[in-house]
Amino acid sequence: MSGRQQPHPLVAAVRPVVDAVGATLVPADDVEGSDVPLIWEGEVVGAVRMPPLHGALDRLIEAVEAELGDSLPRLSREDKQKAVRLLDERGAFILRRAVEDVADAMGVSRITVYNYLNAIHR
Template sequence: MGGELLAPAAAAPEDVVLRWEGEEVVAVRLPGLGDDSLDRIVEGLERVHGPLAALDRRTKQDLVRQLEARGAFTVRHGVETVAAALGVSRFTVYNYLRHVNEQRAKER
């Protein structure tokens, strides 16, 4: 898969922390996306959440945060793909990304 292993203390919210007998032992950071992977991730989100356009604003912001952490917006037309799936404009996705970055800066 090409993931990266990290100490649990270095894990970001989007990383997967593995536990053994109740103790955190390692974190796994998944690699960035390929062009076709974004469509599959969006389809997976729709299976979990139902129609993404019907979600509330806070949930959409959280999904944008998760997608940004996985590299969704480094893919060509990533913003457009996500905007269409969420039923919002590209401008709204950029606002959600700005919100994500502001929250991240507050956490530091």
């Protein structure tokens, strides 16, 4: 067996969520004040360091593209609607200029994105 230690079960369990939101897992001895500590039976076993807000929309778009298997402009109309729904569910449209930026990334008008959002919220 190698000298590399297995991650704590809690750290291993949260890794998919941490990766999905673009955060970073931090070892227990490197925890800073703004990190979210992972506490197991009263002991800090690691922490989650959230990504900066700058670039958040780009990270959300990249995650949706990975999930749908193609870049936004190359998606079918149905998959573009699904992408907008996923971005909406993940809070992308609370960010300033998100509708315009998503429209640009998809190669559609902002009116199209608003139409997709209106259909979702009906």
